[in-house]
Amino acid sequence: MGIGTDEQETVVQFNRNGKTATIYTSDSTIMTKLDKLVGNGYYSVQREVKNEDGLVVAKFYSLLDKSLVSFRSSKTTRVLTDEQRKAMGERFKAMRGKREWKYIGVVTVVVNAAYMKFKNLVESFGVCHVQKQCITQIVVMMILRKSR
Numbered sequence: 001m002g003i004g005t006d007e008q009e010t011v012v013q014f015n016r017n018g019k020t021a022t023i024y025t026s027d028s029t030i031m032t033k034l035d036k037l038v039g040n041g042y043y044s045v046q047r048e049v050k051n052e053d054g055l056v057v058a059k060f061y062s063l064l065d066k067s068l069v070s071f072r073s074s075k076t077t078r079v080l081t082d083e084q085r086k087a088m089g090e091r092f093k094a095m096r097g098k099r100e101w102k103y104i105g106v107v108t109v110v111v112n113a114a115y116m117k118f119k120n121l122v123e124s125f126g127v128c129h130v131q132k133q134c135i136t137q138i139v140v141m142m143i144l145r146k147s148r
Helices: 028-037 082-113 115-124 132-147
Strands: 010-014 021-025 043-050 056-063
Touching: 021 028, 028 043, 028 056
Parallel strands: none
Antiparallel strands: 010 021, 021 056, 043 056
């Protein structure tokens, strides 16, 4: 079992006169981000800490250039023109449309494979005749709402 989120931490250590930094983290999100940076020439894994089950629960990283550590003074906000906002909205609509079709394809296969179970279940609620297409649409709508 891993470390609970309340106990996960990250420590960045460097000396004023040194050039390198050491990063210790037990935060799984930070580990994932740092693992993606390993191999770019600046970051490397020094050591992994494992629990009794052999699961990696923490890592020590070495950063060759401490100037890559930065502290922000504030959050940045985007200032968009109406044209940029409209173009961004169109891109998001296109991405959502593609995602929904993927879910519909997967769900349709599942519904077709289990059609008789769904038919019997729906008819047990007092519906006399159920068409396969109607059951597919009902299940697809329920799963699309759940997955958003």
